[in-house]
Amino acid sequence: MKIFQREQRSLFGEILDWMLTPLLLLWPVSLALTWLVAQGLANKPFDRALEYNAQALAQLVVVQRGKVQFNLPQSASEILRADESDTIFFQVRGVKGEYLAGERDLPLPPEADEAPPSGTVLLRDEEYKGIDLRVAYIWVRMPLPGDALALVQVAETREKRSVLATEIIKGVMLPQFVILPLAALLVWLALARGIKPLHRLEERIRARKPEDLSPINHKDVPLEVVPLVDSVNGLLERLDDSIATQKRFLADAAHQLKTPLAGLRMQADLAQREGTSTDELKRSLQQIGRSSMRATHTVNQLLALARAESAVPAMKPCNLVRIATDVVLDCLPRALDKHIDLGYEGAEAATPGVWLSGNATLLTELVRNLVDNAINYTPSSSEAPGMVTVRVQADHFGRVLLLQVEDSGPGVPQAERELIFQPFYRALGSEADGSGLGLPIVMEIARQHGAQVLLEDARPGQGAPGARFTVRFLALDAAPDNRPRT
Numbered sequence: 001m002k003i004f005q006r007e008q009r010s011l012f013g014e015i016l017d018w019m020l021t022p023l024l025l026l027w028p029v030s031l032a033l034t035w036l037v038a039q040g041l042a043n044k045p046f047d048r049a050l051e052y053n054a055q056a057l058a059q060l061v062v063v064q065r066g067k068v069q070f071n072l073p074q075s076a077s078e079i080l081r082a083d084e085s086d087t088i089f090f091q092v093r094g095v096k097g098e099y100l101a102g103e104r105d106l107p108l109p110p111e112a113d114e115a116p117p118s119g120t121v122l123l124r125d126e127e128y129k130g131i132d133l134r135v136a137y138i139w140v141r142m143p144l145p146g147d148a149l150a151l152v153q154v155a156e157t158r159e160k161r162s163v164l165a166t167e168i169i170k171g172v173m174l175p176q177f178v179i180l181p182l183a184a185l186l187v188w189l190a191l192a193r194g195i196k197p198l199h200r201l202e203e204r205i206r207a208r209k210p211e212d213l214s215p216i217n218h219k220d221v222p223l224e225v226v227p228l229v230d231s232v233n234g235l236l237e238r239l240d241d242s243i244a245t246q247k248r249f250l251a252d253a254a255h256q257l258k259t260p261l262a263g264l265r266m267q268a269d270l271a272q273r274e275g276t277s278t279d280e281l282k283r284s285l286q287q288i289g290r291s292s293m294r295a296t297h298t299v300n301q302l303l304a305l306a307r308a309e310s311a312v313p314a315m316k317p318c319n320l321v322r323i324a325t326d327v328v329l330d331c332l333p334r335a336l337d338k339h340i341d342l343g344y345e346g347a348e349a350a351t352p353g354v355w356l357s358g359n360a361t362l363l364t365e366l367v368r369n370l371v372d373n374a375i376n377y378t379p380s381s382s383e384a385p386g387m388v389t390v391r392v393q394a395d396h397f398g399r400v401l402l403l404q405v406e407d408s409g410p411g412v413p414q415a416e417r418e419l420i421f422q423p424f425y426r427a428l429g430s431e432a433d434g435s436g437l438g439l440p441i442v443m444e445i446a447r448q449h450g451a452q453v454l455l456e457d458a459r460p461g462q463g464a465p466g467a468r469f470t471v472r473f474l475a476l477d478a479a480p481d482n483r484p485r486t
Contacts, residue, residue, distance in 0.1 A: 047136070109137050118149055139151060271285065356449070399475045404470050408459070
């Protein structure tokens, strides 16, 4: 089902979304903050006028004959009521809260825990008959015994304030309707310009020839893309090495196959000559048989190496002792033909610690190549038989499993011990049959099993030091039947 699969998106669209989305989300927040600021700005001038009116009315509160009185001239009353937009209310109360003038039911100020300050104009928002008001009130100290305070309140509806706040919002909002699309356009243009180096890089890569695996120059690439280019360069370098190795391998394989095929052709030509005797014909057929066997062996080794390099082995618990003894039994007839004493010694199949996680087919190929290599390079005759020993040693506590193949041959010179693991390399001065692929196959199989291959002299200080190949594996904790299940 493709319903829940993420749609592939461009980097340009992804960055553009992350840049414009916050801008669009912040725009209404900016409008709300602007509205609050506009309300504060609209209140200030009208609050000052309201405070002035409250102070002017407070001056009209006097004490006459021991009583608080409020005398408002007619002209002042008309001016107070002359506002065209808003309605103004006022109220005056005596020192005992008695009503003196103005709107009788205008709400009183909230009661305070402390004594109200006198002579200071205070402001508050109030609701009167369903109308929102802005109220300025002042407590006036009267020259009477005790703490005598009269109250003067002046209230005003908020129409002019709303109109002024609306005008401020319009003055801010209208430019934003122009600025916001312009900002989005500038972001789009800047982003398009910013990713142009990626398009140029794409064009440079597309213009390359298929065989061009040279590193990509990252001098003109943005700093953030340099790690990606370096990774691609590393991949190209490994690919170039792999192709070079493959070409070299094919060239070496062709060269190795050329010799036995040329021998086959030559022997066939000799056999077809006129006057060839029966003995000469038999010798030619024998040479043809040996050349065909050598070619077959080389092809089989090439296929084995290709399988070992390309396959991803399925790992299962394997008993290395059983694999080694089976290989020894298979190679025993060939060893006897060369008068070589081939045998096995070491741990038994039931010994703890002889199990490892691996591929049985590849492990068998590894052991067989080591044994074949020892048989090929061990001089032997009926008078002086050679010796090849296969050995498996287990360290149950250290979880180490060793496979050793030891021979009584001339050994491997120190200078050639790294070269013999290269494909098609054969020790100088050796006339033994072989393709030069056995040890590379061993090395590749060991690498896939996380093992280490070591080479040392079997009998140091003697005339024929021999060679001992040791493969060091990581053993399983216990046999498969006894391992705890997870």
